[in-house]
Amino acid sequence: MLTVYVPRDTTACALGADGVVDAIVAEAASRNIEIKLVRNGSRGLFWLETLVEVETPAGRMAYGPVNASDVTGLFDAKFHEGAAHELGLGLTEDIPYLKNQLRVNFARAGIIDPLSIDDYKTHGGYGGLTRALALEAQAIVDEVKASGLRGRGGAAFPAGIKWQTVLDTPNEQKYIVCNADEGDSGTFADRLLMEADPYQLIEGMTIAGLGVGATQGYIYLRSEYPKAHEVLKAALANAYEAGYLGIDVAGSGKHFDLEVRLGAGAYICGEETSLLDSLEGKRGLVRSKPPLPAIIGLFGKPTVINNVLTLATVSAIFEKGADFYKGLGTGRSLGTLPMQLAGNIKRGGIVELAFGSTLRDLMEDFGGGTASGRPMKAVQVGGPLGAYLPESQWDIALDYEAFAAAKAMLGHGGVVVFDDSVDMLEQARFAMEFCVVESCGKCTPCRVGSTRGVEVIDKIRASDSSDKQRDDNLILLEELCDTMEFGSLCAMGGLTPFPVRSSVKHFPEDFY
Amino acid sequence: MNSSAHESSTREIVAAMQDMPGGLLPILHEIQHALGYVPEDCVPIIAEGLNLSRAEVHGVISFYHHFRSEPAGKHVVQICRAEACQAVGARGLEAHVQTSLDVKMGETTTDGNLTIEPVYCLGNCACGPSVQIGEDVHARVTPKRFDVLVADLKINGGAK
Ligand SMILES: Cc1cc2nc3c(=O)[nH]c(=O)nc-3n(C[C@H](O)[C@H](O)[C@H](O)COP(=O)(O)O)c2cc1C
Ligand code: SF4
Ligand code: FES
Numbered sequence: 001m002l003t004v005y006v007p008r009d010t011t012a013c014a015l016g017a018d019g020v021v022d023a024i025v026a027e028a029a030s031r032n033i034e035i036k037l038v039r040n041g042s043r044g045l046f047w048l049e050t051l052v053e054v055e056t057p058a059g060r061m062a063y064g065p066v067n068a069s070d071v072t073g074l075f076d077a078k079f080h081e082g083a084a085h086e087l088g089l090g091l092t093e094d095i096p097y098l099k100n101q102l103r104v105n106f107a108r109a110g111i112i113d114p115l116s117i118d119d120y121k122t123h124g125g126y127g128g129l130t131r132a133l134a135l136e137a138q139a140i141v142d143e144v145k146a147s148g149l150r151g152r153g154g155a156a157f158p159a160g161i162k163w164q165t166v167l168d169t170p171n172e173q174k175y176i177v178c179n180a181d182e183g184d185s186g187t188f189a190d191r192l193l194m195e196a197d198p199y200q201l202i203e204g205m206t207i208a209g210l211g212v213g214a215t216q217g218y219i220y221l222r223s224e225y226p227k228a229h230e231v232l233k234a235a236l237a238n239a240y241e242a243g244y245l246g247i248d249v250a251g252s253g254k255h256f257d258l259e260v261r262l263g264a265g266a267y268i269c270g271e272e273t274s275l276l277d278s279l280e281g282k283r284g285l286v287r288s289k290p291p292l293p294a295i296i297g298l299f300g301k302p303t304v305i306n307n308v309l310t311l312a313t314v315s316a317i318f319e320k321g322a323d324f325y326k327g328l329g330t331g332r333s334l335g336t337l338p339m340q341l342a343g344n345i346k347r348g349g350i351v352e353l354a355f356g357s358t359l360r361d362l363m364e365d366f367g368g369g370t371a372s373g374r375p376m377k378a379v380q381v382g383g384p385l386g387a388y389l390p391e392s393q394w395d396i397a398l399d400y401e402a403f404a405a406a407k408a409m410l411g412h413g414g415v416v417v418f419d420d421s422v423d424m425l426e427q428a429r430f431a432m433e434f435c436v437v438e439s440c441g442k443c444t445p446c447r448v449g450s451t452r453g454v455e456v457i458d459k460i461r462a463s464d465s466s467d468k469q470r471d472d473n474l475i476l477l478e479e480l481c482d483t484m485e486f487g488s489l490c491a492m493g494g495l496t497p498f499p500v501r502s503s504v505k506h507f508p509e510d511f512y
Numbered sequence: 513m514n515s516s517a518h519e520s521s522t523r524e525i526v527a528a529m530q531d532m533p534g535g536l537l538p539i540l541h542e543i544q545h546a547l548g549y550v551p552e553d554c555v556p557i558i559a560e561g562l563n564l565s566r567a568e569v570h571g572v573i574s575f576y577h578h579f580r581s582e583p584a585g586k587h588v589v590q591i592c593r594a595e596a597c598q599a600v601g602a603r604g605l606e607a608h609v610q611t612s613l614d615v616k617m618g619e620t621t622t623d624g625n626l627t628i629e630p631v632y633c634l635g636n637c638a639c640g641p642s643v644q645i646g647e648d649v650h651a652r653v654t655p656k657r658f659d660v661l662v663a664d665l666k667i668n669g670g671a672k
Pocket of ligand 1: 150151152153154155156157179180181182183184267268269270271272273305306307308310311490491492
């Protein structure tokens with residue numbers, strides 16, 4: 001029977017994928033063509049959504065972007081036999097955007113039915129767990145250390161070292177917490193991974209549990225992701241039913257329970273200690289460190305807290321070996337990083353590459369420039385706390401150390417492109433405004449400083465360029481940034497100055 | 513729904529979930545899901561069930577943007593205000609929404625049909641501006657497209 005794939009992920013659905021499905025089902029029925037329709041995750045080539053694929057003897061053929069109104073024409077052209085059509089893109093695997101990537105985390109995304117454990121296993125899934133089950137806890141942690149894996153949530157801390165601390169802290173109860181709060185604008189890699197390949201995360205968390213001796217895991221998911229929530233709930237139920245979770249993981253006698261919990265619209269709850277308070281049912285206030293969550297974490301117990309991609313990568317590391325993983329990348333940035341091309345970009349989506357290429361390659365070769373066709377002016381990398389980079393910085397290598405050296409941050413890999421119509425004063429103002437809205441309120445430099453920041457920027461805008469007060473206010477803004485950077489308890493207040501300062505420094509014309 | 517009906521659903525939810533570790537957020541989600549908001553008269557019941565003070569429960573409800581203490585309009589419309597959407601016209605969309613519907617962010621239209629809220633990223637950042645209506649995200653929402661979406665809501669309540 002003919003198999004047709006239509007993605008079910010948030011972006012595909014936001015572009016009308018459900019309507020495309022209805023049209024395909026109706027059209028096939030009226031033509032007496034028997035089809036099997038699979039709702040795959042997306043391949044992450046979002047500018048081509050809705051990307052419809054058809055199984056042919058030569059491989060999967062892609063058509064896109066398809067609207068419901070294109071479906072009759074596609075059937076007339078016999079797309080279901082892989083025939084040519086103006087929306088035809090050839091074999092999916094040969095689309096350069098996909099072909100030129102090195103996919104580890106996203107190797108299965110869009111290929112499999114996200115909820116099918118059989119599909120997952122056919123494509124290498126649960127191979128990592130099988131290997132981990134044969135190892136002692138210390139050997140599991142050693143493998144993660146050997147892979148060079150660093151946290152993908154922003155701070156890039158070595159995962160194996162964090163795990164070692166938890167393993168070495170004896171307690172009858174420990175926890176694995178997955179940070180799925182993905183609050184950064186311009187990022188959607190966690191979302192797509194959970195919507196397209198959820199078992200990869202479940203498997204990684206299970207291995208983490210075995211590695212540090214934790215029997216309970218929580219996925220803290222932002223409430224803005226209802227589709228990911230739906231997929232995770234179903235995937236968890238399936239994993240329990242298939243015996244991959246619970247008191248006897250894959251017949252090993254080992255115990256690991258896993259539950260998904262929803263956040264409630266607070267950016268600060270992505271910060272790990274605030275997240276833990278939120279999971280405990282409290283306001284999400286940032287805790288001072290020490291103690292580290294690895295020692296006193298959730299409900300006061302030793303806790304591994306890692307980002308979605310960090311934990312998911314663990315399954316690949318155990319499936320393919322630490323050597324395979326650390327063989328990719330450059331310097332101390334090993335493995336692959338799924339970058340996310342967003343904002344004013346012609347070809348937005350997920351681009352997973354080994355560390356070491358450049359921002360320019362990404363934005364020009366993959367992204368194809370701006371969607372508006374106007375020149376690019378600024379790029380914000382690493383979320384709302386990341387710096388705005390002017391063209392002179394687009395050749396920095398995609399590598400944690402290279403970015404840090406440029407006073408920028410790779411963070412979770414979000415790349416937000418702006419064309420020349422952007423007003424950088426507005427962007428600096430928004431950075432302050434966002435901090436006002438999302439500050440947890442615990443410390444003054446962040447809470448009060450950001451409010452003052454908005455006021456000062458408004459004054460700069462209101463004054464004219466001959467005005468001496470403008471210079472005074474720019475100095476005041478600089479001092480405010482210093483106070484926030486050095487006086488804040490966490491990176492919310494501490495890094496908000498980065499987008500502000502980089503705007504003033506690199507785009508002074510917008511402030512004069 | 514009257515206040516005693518609120519109380520009885522709240523009691524049921526609290527009874528079913530009070531043993532969950534860190535159960536306050538899941539309970540609030542469940543109540544808001546069932547009632548559309550977290551009414552004032554539920555607070556003492558939650559506090560009692562979880563052995564917390566009312567002030568603590570209030571503190572949590574007001575800390576999180578997602579929880580509301582007042583009923584919303586028939587449809588909740590969230591407009592993404594974050595950077596990736598700004599880069600493709602979210603500021604203009606926000607202005608259009610406010611003038612065309614004569615509401616400010618956070619308010620409900622006078623006919624009680626739409627509550628307009630800001631949201632900071634829906635994970636649809638490659639295809640913004642993004643708008644979420646109920647649980648459905650919409651991509652590339654220009655002002656014109658927004659008007660069509662709203663007209664659809666008025667005609668058929670948003671059913672596809
Ligand atoms: C304001 C703020 C927001 C954050 N948001 C997130 C987030 O949404 N997702 C995430 O994984 N990490 C986020 N982090 C980083 C976490 O605090 C923490 O470093 C991370 O969960 C550790 O996991 P990793 O080592 O796997 O990256 C945030 C940090 C700060 C200061
Ligand atoms: S810097 Fe801001 S968000 Fe962080 S602890 Fe202080 S007030 Fe809270
Ligand atoms: S910034 Fe609007 S959806 Fe991400």
